[in-house]
Amino acid sequence: MRSRFSGSLLLLFVLVTAQTLYASTTPETLARQATSADASESARAIAELRELGPAGLETLRQVYASEINHQVANPLTPATPEWQQLSLALDTVSQQKDSYLSGLYWYTDLDQAKAAARAAGKPILSLRLLGKLNEEFSCANSRFFRAILYSNEEVSNMLREKFILHWQSVRPAPRVTIDFGDGRKLERTLTGNSIHYILDSAGYTVDALPGLYGPTAFLRELTAIEGLLRQPANLQDGNRVQTISLYQRDRLNKLTLAWLADVEKTGGKIPEGFVVSKREDGTPEALRIKTLAITKMVTEENILQRMTAGSEALERVTDRYTWERISVLHYSDNLLDERSTGLIRRQTQNALRAEESEKTLDNALTRLVVKLQTNMAMDTVRNEYLMRTKLYAWLIADRGRSDLETLNKKVYAELFLTPASDPWLGLFSPETYVALDGGGIAR
Numbered sequence: 001m002r003s004r005f006s007g008s009l010l011l012l013f014v015l016v017t018a019q020t021l022y023a024s025t026t027p028e029t030l031a032r033q034a035t036s037a038d039a040s041e042s043a044r045a046i047a048e049l050r051e052l053g054p055a056g057l058e059t060l061r062q063v064y065a066s067e068i069n070h071q072v073a074n075p076l077t078p079a080t081p082e083w084q085q086l087s088l089a090l091d092t093v094s095q096q097k098d099s100y101l102s103g104l105y106w107y108t109d110l111d112q113a114k115a116a117a118r119a120a121g122k123p124i125l126s127l128r129l130l131g132k133l134n135e136e137f138s139c140a141n142s143r144f145f146r147a148i149l150y151s152n153e154e155v156s157n158m159l160r161e162k163f164i165l166h167w168q169s170v171r172p173a174p175r176v177t178i179d180f181g182d183g184r185k186l187e188r189t190l191t192g193n194s195i196h197y198i199l200d201s202a203g204y205t206v207d208a209l210p211g212l213y214g215p216t217a218f219l220r221e222l223t224a225i226e227g228l229l230r231q232p233a234n235l236q237d238g239n240r241v242q243t244i245s246l247y248q249r250d251r252l253n254k255l256t257l258a259w260l261a262d263v264e265k266t267g268g269k270i271p272e273g274f275v276v277s278k279r280e281d282g283t284p285e286a287l288r289i290k291t292l293a294i295t296k297m298v299t300e301e302n303i304l305q306r307m308t309a310g311s312e313a314l315e316r317v318t319d320r321y322t323w324e325r326i327s328v329l330h331y332s333d334n335l336l337d338e339r340s341t342g343l344i345r346r347q348t349q350n351a352l353r354a355e356e357s358e359k360t361l362d363n364a365l366t367r368l369v370v371k372l373q374t375n376m377a378m379d380t381v382r383n384e385y386l387m388r389t390k391l392y393a394w395l396i397a398d399r400g401r402s403d404l405e406t407l408n409k410k411v412y413a414e415l416f417l418t419p420a421s422d423p424w425l426g427l428f429s430p431e432t433y434v435a436l437d438g439g440g441i442a443r
Contacts, residue, residue, distance in 0.1 A: 214334030
């Protein structure tokens with residue numbers, strides 16, 4: 001009897017202990033431990049939440065929803081030690097700085113992202129950048145992505161619901177400190193571009209958005225791509241290559257026609273020999289150049305040459321003044337929402353206060369935002385017309401492309417002009433004399 005009673009007590013003890021251990025490691029408990037003053041406890045909890053994937057980040061956001069919502073609604077609220085600890089936990093779990101606004105979970109291993117994409121049946125948005133997305137001094141493009149795109153409520157909802165997210169650093173972002181000799185210093189990053197690749201759930205490269213886009217333009221392009229990939233028939237092995245190739249050809253054609261239409265609207269110069277064929281309803285269908293030699297041999301190379309001749313001719317005649325006028329046509333694609341302007345206000349308030357009085361502070365912020373939107377409009381149209389047309393040509397020319405790393409090397413070498421072979425990213429040349437010992441190189 002005593003033995004049986006002791007055995008029952010032992011079993012009860014084991015069950016209670018197991019329940020206690022389980023309760024101490026639930027996601028909610030981990031979320032609370034993530035902001036612990038005990039550094040080792042918070043580090044362990046943050047690591048475990050990260051391992052839980054998007055669910056770990058969502059739990060952390062739910063547990064601290066009131067604190068996060070307060071910061072979003074009140075961007076000028078001073079950062080308390082408690083908020084700094086929570087912000088660090090959020091950024092570490094998400095692997096994105098200022099993730100309290102976006103709520104986005106980013107994979108940093110492409111194979112894990114592909115596995116998640118296959119399981120969820122979603123495409124992958126793969127960001128390549130200089131530096132790291134979870135660090136303040138990543139390259140300029142990626143910092144603007146965080147402030148302008150990922151913080152935008154519509155964009156972040158789209159990314160969270162429709163895509164698996166991944167980022168990978170191409171190389172460190174060059175960072176410089178300017179010492180004025182009187183106690184004042186400026187810290188900046190120099191050069192560096194970023195690019196978003198869109199892959200289907202099997203990892204096939206479908207599209208790419210090079211550089212910075214305005215929120216509306218970015219959302220519009222992602223919506224179109226996601227719509228294409230949402231159709232199961234388009235992703236069957238027998239249809240995938242043909243469907244995506246036709247999509248890329250159609251997009252290249254439409255981009256060239258849109259570019260030509262913008263040049264015409266702004267009174268810019270039209271290259272000679274342009275002929276636009278039209279559908280029965282009068283809408284433009286395709287563009288060709290009469291002076292382009294016609295060959296009897298039909299090859300992928302000469303087909304591609306005919307497809308890209310229009311964009312190449314437009315590039316030669318579209319000057320800076322025309323670009324400025326075209327960007328005005330697309331200004332509305334670059335308007336920032338309240339979340340983005342709130343983050344900008346938060347980041348710039350100290351610098352603005354040093355130059356402006358409290359009465360003129362709001363006007364200064366408004367001018368800053370308008371200037372940013374104007375510059376972004378220029379970036380958007382140039383990236384769309386100049387860079388993306390080249391990307392489509394490369395994707396079309398290599399229909400079986402599945403090696404994203406090879407494509408990315410080509411992009412950084414030939415599109416962004418920062419090849420891996422140049423360790424100085426164009427910032428130093430032994431052929432340029434700068435009147436400094438060793439050319440100013442400090443090792």
